[in-house]
Amino acid sequence: QLAGLIGLFDPSLTQVTGFSQGVLGLLNTSNGTVKPIQDVADIEPLKQTITQTVEGGYKGIFADRVLVSVDVYFTNKKDFVGPLMMETPFVLVPNLAPDLQAALATGIANNPTLAATLSAAGFSPEQVAQLIVNLASSSLPDASTPVAVVDPVENAPQPGEAPELMLAYRNFGNVDLFGLDLSIDVLATERLAFFGNLSVVSDDFFDNTELDESNTDLALALNAPTFKTKFGFRYNVPFGISLNASGRYVKGFPVLSGPFIGDVGNYFLLDIGAGYDLGRYAPGMRFDFSIQNVLDNDHREFIGAPKIGRLALVRLSYNIR
Structure with a gap:
Protein backbone atom coordinates (compact mmCIF):
# COMPACT_ATOMS: atom_id res chain seq x y z
CA GLN A 1 0.00 0.00 0.00
CA LEU A 2 2.87 2.38 0.83
CA ALA A 3 4.59 1.54 -2.45
CA GLY A 4 1.38 2.31 -4.28
CA LEU A 5 1.07 5.66 -2.52
CA ILE A 6 4.66 6.56 -3.38
CA GLY A 7 4.01 5.56 -6.98
CA LEU A 8 1.19 8.12 -7.17
CA PHE A 9 3.82 10.86 -6.65
CA ASP A 10 5.52 9.84 -9.91
CA PRO A 11 6.03 13.00 -12.04
CA SER A 12 4.10 11.41 -14.89
CA LEU A 13 1.05 11.18 -12.63
CA THR A 14 1.51 14.19 -10.35
CA GLN A 15 2.87 17.12 -12.30
CA VAL A 16 4.28 19.99 -10.27
CA THR A 17 4.79 23.23 -12.16
CA GLY A 18 5.31 26.73 -10.90
CA PHE A 19 7.51 29.78 -10.80
CA SER A 20 9.36 31.56 -8.01
CA GLN A 21 10.24 35.18 -8.68
CA GLY A 22 13.96 35.84 -8.34
CA VAL A 23 15.52 39.08 -7.15
CA LEU A 24 18.96 40.59 -7.63
CA GLY A 25 21.36 41.35 -4.81
CA LEU A 26 24.89 42.67 -4.34
CA LEU A 27 27.39 41.13 -1.95
CA ASN A 28 28.73 43.29 0.86
CA THR A 29 32.37 42.21 0.94
CA SER A 30 32.88 43.40 4.51
CA ASN A 31 30.19 41.32 6.25
CA GLY A 32 29.16 38.73 3.66
CA THR A 33 25.52 39.82 3.46
CA VAL A 34 23.61 40.29 0.21
CA LYS A 35 21.58 43.46 -0.27
CA PRO A 36 18.66 43.36 -2.76
CA ILE A 37 18.82 45.75 -5.73
CA GLN A 38 16.26 46.72 -8.37
CA ASP A 39 18.31 46.25 -11.53
CA MET A 85 32.78 47.91 -4.93
CA MET A 86 31.18 44.60 -5.85
CA GLU A 87 29.21 45.05 -9.08
CA THR A 88 28.26 41.48 -10.06
CA PRO A 89 24.70 40.75 -8.88
CA PHE A 90 23.61 37.49 -7.35
CA VAL A 91 20.19 35.95 -8.01
CA LEU A 92 18.14 35.17 -4.91
CA VAL A 93 14.81 33.34 -4.60
CA PRO A 94 13.47 34.54 -1.25
CA ASN A 95 10.01 32.97 -1.72
CA LEU A 96 11.13 29.58 -3.02
CA ALA A 97 9.79 27.54 -0.08
CA PRO A 98 6.22 28.96 -0.06
CA ASP A 99 6.07 28.96 -3.88
CA LEU A 100 7.19 25.33 -3.98
CA GLN A 101 4.65 24.41 -1.31
CA ALA A 102 1.83 26.03 -3.29
CA ALA A 103 2.92 24.28 -6.51
CA LEU A 104 3.10 20.90 -4.74
CA ALA A 105 -0.36 21.37 -3.25
CA THR A 106 -1.78 22.20 -6.68
CA GLY A 107 -0.06 19.21 -8.29
CA ILE A 108 -1.39 16.85 -5.62
CA ALA A 109 -4.91 18.27 -5.90
CA ASN A 110 -4.81 17.82 -9.70
CA ASN A 111 -4.19 14.08 -9.24
CA PRO A 112 -7.64 12.83 -8.11
CA THR A 113 -6.41 9.37 -7.15
CA LEU A 114 -3.58 10.73 -4.99
CA ALA A 115 -5.78 13.40 -3.45
CA ALA A 116 -8.48 10.85 -2.59
CA THR A 117 -5.96 8.43 -1.08
CA LEU A 118 -4.46 11.16 1.11
CA SER A 119 -7.91 12.43 2.09
CA ALA A 120 -8.88 8.94 3.23
CA ALA A 121 -5.83 9.03 5.50
CA GLY A 122 -6.89 12.43 6.87
CA PHE A 123 -4.41 14.61 4.95
CA SER A 124 -5.16 17.52 2.64
CA PRO A 125 -2.93 18.41 -0.35
CA GLU A 126 -1.79 21.53 1.51
CA GLN A 127 -0.73 19.54 4.59
CA VAL A 128 1.24 17.02 2.53
CA ALA A 129 2.90 19.79 0.52
CA GLN A 130 3.93 21.54 3.73
CA LEU A 131 5.34 18.27 5.13
CA ILE A 132 7.42 17.67 1.98
CA VAL A 133 8.82 21.22 1.98
CA ASN A 134 9.65 20.99 5.69
CA LEU A 135 11.54 17.74 5.11
CA ALA A 136 13.48 19.32 2.24
CA SER A 137 14.05 22.69 3.94
CA SER A 138 17.69 21.97 4.80
CA SER A 139 18.44 21.46 1.10
CA LEU A 140 16.57 24.53 -0.14
CA PRO A 141 18.31 27.92 -0.49
CA ASP A 142 17.07 30.49 1.99
CA ALA A 143 16.29 34.13 1.27
CA SER A 144 19.96 35.18 1.49
CA THR A 145 21.54 32.24 -0.39
CA PRO A 146 22.45 33.00 -4.04
CA VAL A 147 21.40 30.48 -6.67
CA ALA A 148 23.01 32.16 -9.70
CA VAL A 149 25.38 34.93 -10.78
CA VAL A 150 24.59 37.55 -13.43
CA ASP A 151 27.61 37.89 -15.71
CA PRO A 152 27.94 40.06 -18.83
CA VAL A 153 27.85 38.21 -22.15
CA GLU A 154 31.51 39.06 -22.75
CA ASN A 155 32.44 37.30 -19.52
CA ALA A 156 30.06 34.34 -19.73
CA PRO A 157 31.67 31.21 -18.27
CA GLN A 158 32.36 28.29 -20.57
CA PRO A 159 31.19 24.76 -19.73
CA GLY A 160 33.04 23.56 -16.66
CA GLU A 161 34.02 27.08 -15.58
CA ALA A 162 32.69 28.93 -12.54
CA PRO A 163 31.20 32.41 -12.97
CA GLU A 164 33.39 35.32 -11.92
CA LEU A 165 32.58 38.16 -9.57
CA MET A 166 33.61 41.60 -10.78
CA LEU A 167 34.61 44.57 -8.63
CA ALA A 168 34.99 48.08 -10.01
Whole structure:
Protein backbone atom coordinates (compact mmCIF):
# COMPACT_ATOMS: atom_id res chain seq x y z
CA GLN A 1 0.00 0.00 0.00
CA LEU A 2 2.87 2.38 0.83
CA ALA A 3 4.59 1.54 -2.45
CA GLY A 4 1.38 2.31 -4.28
CA LEU A 5 1.07 5.66 -2.52
CA ILE A 6 4.66 6.56 -3.38
CA GLY A 7 4.01 5.56 -6.98
CA LEU A 8 1.19 8.12 -7.17
CA PHE A 9 3.82 10.86 -6.65
CA ASP A 10 5.52 9.84 -9.91
CA PRO A 11 6.03 13.00 -12.04
CA SER A 12 4.10 11.41 -14.89
CA LEU A 13 1.05 11.18 -12.63
CA THR A 14 1.51 14.19 -10.35
CA GLN A 15 2.87 17.12 -12.30
CA VAL A 16 4.28 19.99 -10.27
CA THR A 17 4.79 23.23 -12.16
CA GLY A 18 5.31 26.73 -10.90
CA PHE A 19 7.51 29.78 -10.80
CA SER A 20 9.36 31.56 -8.01
CA GLN A 21 10.24 35.18 -8.68
CA GLY A 22 13.96 35.84 -8.34
CA VAL A 23 15.52 39.08 -7.15
CA LEU A 24 18.96 40.59 -7.63
CA GLY A 25 21.36 41.35 -4.81
CA LEU A 26 24.89 42.67 -4.34
CA LEU A 27 27.39 41.13 -1.95
CA ASN A 28 28.73 43.29 0.86
CA THR A 29 32.37 42.21 0.94
CA SER A 30 32.88 43.40 4.51
CA ASN A 31 30.19 41.32 6.25
CA GLY A 32 29.16 38.73 3.66
CA THR A 33 25.52 39.82 3.46
CA VAL A 34 23.61 40.29 0.21
CA LYS A 35 21.58 43.46 -0.27
CA PRO A 36 18.66 43.36 -2.76
CA ILE A 37 18.82 45.75 -5.73
CA GLN A 38 16.26 46.72 -8.37
CA ASP A 39 18.31 46.25 -11.53
CA VAL A 40 21.77 45.91 -13.00
CA ALA A 41 23.52 49.29 -13.25
CA ASP A 42 25.86 50.36 -16.04
CA ILE A 43 29.29 51.57 -14.93
CA GLU A 44 30.78 54.41 -16.91
CA PRO A 45 34.52 54.58 -17.65
CA LEU A 46 36.52 56.36 -14.96
CA LYS A 47 37.06 60.09 -15.35
CA GLN A 48 39.98 62.14 -14.18
CA THR A 49 39.49 63.44 -10.64
CA ILE A 50 39.83 67.22 -10.55
CA THR A 51 41.22 68.69 -7.33
CA GLN A 52 41.24 72.41 -6.58
CA THR A 53 42.95 73.67 -3.42
CA VAL A 54 43.31 77.14 -1.96
CA GLU A 55 45.84 77.36 0.87
CA GLY A 56 47.21 80.08 3.07
CA GLY A 57 49.67 80.01 5.92
CA TYR A 58 51.97 81.82 8.29
CA LYS A 59 55.31 80.89 9.83
CA GLY A 60 57.16 83.09 12.27
CA ILE A 61 59.50 83.30 15.26
CA PHE A 62 58.60 85.28 18.37
CA ALA A 63 61.17 86.48 20.92
CA ASP A 64 63.72 84.14 19.35
CA ARG A 65 62.16 81.28 21.31
CA VAL A 66 58.70 80.51 19.90
CA LEU A 67 58.25 79.12 16.37
CA VAL A 68 54.66 79.11 15.11
CA SER A 69 53.37 77.62 11.86
CA VAL A 70 49.73 77.87 10.75
CA ASP A 71 48.20 76.56 7.52
CA VAL A 72 44.55 76.70 6.46
CA TYR A 73 43.15 75.26 3.26
CA PHE A 74 40.01 74.59 1.26
CA THR A 75 39.87 71.63 -1.14
CA ASN A 76 37.26 70.67 -3.71
CA LYS A 77 37.39 67.29 -5.46
CA LYS A 78 35.14 66.57 -8.42
CA ASP A 79 34.48 63.09 -9.82
CA PHE A 80 36.05 61.47 -6.80
CA VAL A 81 37.10 57.85 -7.35
CA GLY A 82 35.21 55.82 -4.78
CA PRO A 83 36.21 52.58 -3.08
CA LEU A 84 36.35 49.25 -4.88
CA MET A 85 32.78 47.91 -4.93
CA MET A 86 31.18 44.60 -5.85
CA GLU A 87 29.21 45.05 -9.08
CA THR A 88 28.26 41.48 -10.06
CA PRO A 89 24.70 40.75 -8.88
CA PHE A 90 23.61 37.49 -7.35
CA VAL A 91 20.19 35.95 -8.01
CA LEU A 92 18.14 35.17 -4.91
CA VAL A 93 14.81 33.34 -4.60
CA PRO A 94 13.47 34.54 -1.25
CA ASN A 95 10.01 32.97 -1.72
CA LEU A 96 11.13 29.58 -3.02
CA ALA A 97 9.79 27.54 -0.08
CA PRO A 98 6.22 28.96 -0.06
CA ASP A 99 6.07 28.96 -3.88
CA LEU A 100 7.19 25.33 -3.98
CA GLN A 101 4.65 24.41 -1.31
CA ALA A 102 1.83 26.03 -3.29
CA ALA A 103 2.92 24.28 -6.51
CA LEU A 104 3.10 20.90 -4.74
CA ALA A 105 -0.36 21.37 -3.25
CA THR A 106 -1.78 22.20 -6.68
CA GLY A 107 -0.06 19.21 -8.29
CA ILE A 108 -1.39 16.85 -5.62
CA ALA A 109 -4.91 18.27 -5.90
CA ASN A 110 -4.81 17.82 -9.70
CA ASN A 111 -4.19 14.08 -9.24
CA PRO A 112 -7.64 12.83 -8.11
CA THR A 113 -6.41 9.37 -7.15
CA LEU A 114 -3.58 10.73 -4.99
CA ALA A 115 -5.78 13.40 -3.45
CA ALA A 116 -8.48 10.85 -2.59
CA THR A 117 -5.96 8.43 -1.08
CA LEU A 118 -4.46 11.16 1.11
CA SER A 119 -7.91 12.43 2.09
CA ALA A 120 -8.88 8.94 3.23
CA ALA A 121 -5.83 9.03 5.50
CA GLY A 122 -6.89 12.43 6.87
CA PHE A 123 -4.41 14.61 4.95
CA SER A 124 -5.16 17.52 2.64
CA PRO A 125 -2.93 18.41 -0.35
CA GLU A 126 -1.79 21.53 1.51
CA GLN A 127 -0.73 19.54 4.59
CA VAL A 128 1.24 17.02 2.53
CA ALA A 129 2.90 19.79 0.52
CA GLN A 130 3.93 21.54 3.73
CA LEU A 131 5.34 18.27 5.13
CA ILE A 132 7.42 17.67 1.98
CA VAL A 133 8.82 21.22 1.98
CA ASN A 134 9.65 20.99 5.69
CA LEU A 135 11.54 17.74 5.11
CA ALA A 136 13.48 19.32 2.24
CA SER A 137 14.05 22.69 3.94
CA SER A 138 17.69 21.97 4.80
CA SER A 139 18.44 21.46 1.10
CA LEU A 140 16.57 24.53 -0.14
CA PRO A 141 18.31 27.92 -0.49
CA ASP A 142 17.07 30.49 1.99
CA ALA A 143 16.29 34.13 1.27
CA SER A 144 19.96 35.18 1.49
CA THR A 145 21.54 32.24 -0.39
CA PRO A 146 22.45 33.00 -4.04
CA VAL A 147 21.40 30.48 -6.67
CA ALA A 148 23.01 32.16 -9.70
CA VAL A 149 25.38 34.93 -10.78
CA VAL A 150 24.59 37.55 -13.43
CA ASP A 151 27.61 37.89 -15.71
CA PRO A 152 27.94 40.06 -18.83
CA VAL A 153 27.85 38.21 -22.15
CA GLU A 154 31.51 39.06 -22.75
CA ASN A 155 32.44 37.30 -19.52
CA ALA A 156 30.06 34.34 -19.73
CA PRO A 157 31.67 31.21 -18.27
CA GLN A 158 32.36 28.29 -20.57
CA PRO A 159 31.19 24.76 -19.73
CA GLY A 160 33.04 23.56 -16.66
CA GLU A 161 34.02 27.08 -15.58
CA ALA A 162 32.69 28.93 -12.54
CA PRO A 163 31.20 32.41 -12.97
CA GLU A 164 33.39 35.32 -11.92
CA LEU A 165 32.58 38.16 -9.57
CA MET A 166 33.61 41.60 -10.78
CA LEU A 167 34.61 44.57 -8.63
CA ALA A 168 34.99 48.08 -10.01
CA TYR A 169 35.61 51.70 -9.09
CA ARG A 170 33.18 54.53 -9.76
CA ASN A 171 33.38 58.28 -10.13
CA PHE A 172 30.83 60.21 -8.14
CA GLY A 173 30.21 63.32 -6.16
CA ASN A 174 31.80 66.64 -5.34
CA VAL A 175 33.72 66.77 -2.06
CA ASP A 176 34.47 69.99 -0.17
CA LEU A 177 36.94 70.05 2.72
CA PHE A 178 38.24 72.70 5.09
CA GLY A 179 41.38 72.04 7.09
CA LEU A 180 43.78 73.56 9.61
CA ASP A 181 47.34 72.55 10.55
CA LEU A 182 49.01 74.21 13.53
CA SER A 183 52.42 73.60 15.11
CA ILE A 184 54.28 75.37 17.93
CA ASP A 185 57.85 74.90 19.19
CA VAL A 186 58.92 76.69 22.37
CA LEU A 187 62.56 76.87 23.43
CA ALA A 188 62.00 77.39 27.16
CA THR A 189 65.69 77.23 28.09
CA GLU A 190 68.89 76.24 26.40
CA ARG A 191 68.18 72.65 27.40
CA LEU A 192 64.37 72.39 27.59
CA ALA A 193 61.98 72.66 24.63
CA PHE A 194 58.25 72.04 24.28
CA PHE A 195 56.38 71.24 21.08
CA GLY A 196 52.83 70.65 19.94
CA ASN A 197 50.85 70.27 16.73
CA LEU A 198 47.32 69.54 15.65
CA SER A 199 45.39 68.91 12.46
CA VAL A 200 41.68 69.54 11.96
CA VAL A 201 39.53 68.59 8.94
CA SER A 202 35.91 69.63 8.48
CA ASP A 203 34.48 66.19 7.62
CA ASP A 204 35.51 62.54 7.39
CA PHE A 205 32.41 60.93 5.82
CA PHE A 206 30.20 61.93 2.90
CA ASP A 207 26.86 60.20 2.32
CA ASN A 208 24.92 60.28 -0.94
CA THR A 209 23.13 63.54 -0.05
CA GLU A 210 26.44 65.33 0.57
CA LEU A 211 27.74 63.90 -2.71
CA ASP A 212 24.57 64.98 -4.54
CA GLU A 213 23.91 61.39 -5.61
CA SER A 214 20.52 59.66 -5.65
CA ASN A 215 21.94 56.18 -4.98
CA THR A 216 21.86 55.71 -1.20
CA ASP A 217 24.59 53.04 -1.41
CA LEU A 218 27.17 55.57 -2.61
CA ALA A 219 29.33 57.09 0.11
CA LEU A 220 32.90 58.22 0.63
CA ALA A 221 35.15 58.21 3.67
CA LEU A 222 38.24 60.33 4.16
CA ASN A 223 39.87 57.28 5.81
CA ALA A 224 41.58 59.71 8.16
CA PRO A 225 40.61 61.48 11.40
CA THR A 226 39.04 64.93 11.58
CA PHE A 227 41.21 65.72 14.59
CA LYS A 228 44.64 64.59 15.76
CA THR A 229 47.24 66.19 17.98
CA LYS A 230 50.68 65.55 19.44
CA PHE A 231 52.49 67.40 22.22
CA GLY A 232 55.56 66.84 24.35
CA PHE A 233 58.99 68.03 25.43
CA ARG A 234 62.71 67.47 24.83
CA TYR A 235 65.37 67.94 27.49
CA ASN A 236 69.11 67.84 26.98
CA VAL A 237 70.98 66.73 30.08
CA PRO A 238 74.69 67.51 30.43
CA PHE A 239 77.21 64.91 29.25
CA GLY A 240 75.32 64.25 25.98
CA ILE A 241 72.18 62.70 27.46
CA SER A 242 68.74 63.67 26.11
CA LEU A 243 65.23 62.83 27.31
CA ASN A 244 61.89 63.20 25.55
CA ALA A 245 58.23 62.36 26.01
CA SER A 246 55.11 63.00 23.96
CA GLY A 247 51.41 62.27 23.90
CA ARG A 248 49.34 61.55 20.80
CA TYR A 249 45.57 61.66 20.47
CA VAL A 250 43.65 60.56 17.37
CA LYS A 251 39.90 60.90 17.05
CA GLY A 252 38.08 57.87 15.66
CA PHE A 253 37.07 57.85 12.01
CA PRO A 254 35.13 55.71 9.50
CA VAL A 255 36.90 53.64 6.85
CA LEU A 256 35.58 52.74 3.39
CA SER A 257 38.45 51.21 1.47
CA GLY A 258 37.60 48.21 -0.70
CA PRO A 259 36.84 45.26 1.59
CA PHE A 260 37.99 47.23 4.64
CA ILE A 261 34.87 48.84 6.07
CA GLY A 262 34.33 49.88 9.67
CA ASP A 263 35.16 52.44 12.32
CA VAL A 264 38.52 53.11 13.94
CA GLY A 265 38.10 54.10 17.58
CA ASN A 266 39.65 57.02 19.46
CA TYR A 267 43.06 56.35 20.96
CA PHE A 268 45.68 58.13 23.06
CA LEU A 269 49.33 57.06 23.15
CA LEU A 270 52.19 58.08 25.42
CA ASP A 271 55.74 57.78 24.06
CA ILE A 272 59.02 58.21 25.95
CA GLY A 273 62.62 58.11 24.88
CA ALA A 274 66.22 58.76 25.81
CA GLY A 275 69.44 59.17 23.89
CA TYR A 276 73.16 59.41 24.46
CA ASP A 277 75.71 61.12 22.25
CA LEU A 278 78.73 58.83 21.90
CA GLY A 279 80.72 61.52 20.14
CA ARG A 280 83.41 61.60 22.82
CA TYR A 281 84.17 57.95 22.07
CA ALA A 282 83.32 57.78 18.36
CA PRO A 283 82.56 61.11 16.63
CA GLY A 284 79.20 60.98 14.84
CA MET A 285 77.84 57.99 16.77
CA ARG A 286 74.65 58.14 18.84
CA PHE A 287 72.57 55.67 20.86
CA ASP A 288 68.77 56.10 21.21
CA PHE A 289 66.14 54.11 23.09
CA SER A 290 62.39 54.72 22.86
CA ILE A 291 59.14 53.13 23.98
CA GLN A 292 56.06 53.91 21.92
CA ASN A 293 52.65 53.44 23.54
CA VAL A 294 54.25 52.98 26.95
CA LEU A 295 50.80 52.50 28.55
CA ASP A 296 50.25 49.46 26.29
CA ASN A 297 46.96 50.73 24.89
CA ASP A 298 45.97 48.06 22.35
CA HIS A 299 44.55 49.97 19.41
CA ARG A 300 43.94 49.64 15.71
CA GLU A 301 45.04 52.49 13.45
CA PHE A 302 43.20 51.27 10.33
CA ILE A 303 40.53 48.70 9.52
CA GLY A 304 42.19 45.48 8.43
CA ALA A 305 45.43 46.28 10.26
CA PRO A 306 46.43 44.36 13.40
CA LYS A 307 46.14 45.89 16.85
CA ILE A 308 49.28 47.57 18.13
CA GLY A 309 50.49 47.52 21.72
CA ARG A 310 53.70 48.66 23.39
CA LEU A 311 56.74 48.90 21.10
CA ALA A 312 60.35 49.35 22.25
CA LEU A 313 63.05 50.46 19.81
CA VAL A 314 66.82 50.61 20.14
CA ARG A 315 68.88 52.46 17.55
CA LEU A 316 72.59 52.95 17.10
CA SER A 317 73.37 55.52 14.41
CA TYR A 318 76.53 56.91 12.91
CA ASN A 319 76.67 60.22 11.07
CA ILE A 320 79.44 60.51 8.49
CA ARG A 321 80.67 64.07 8.48
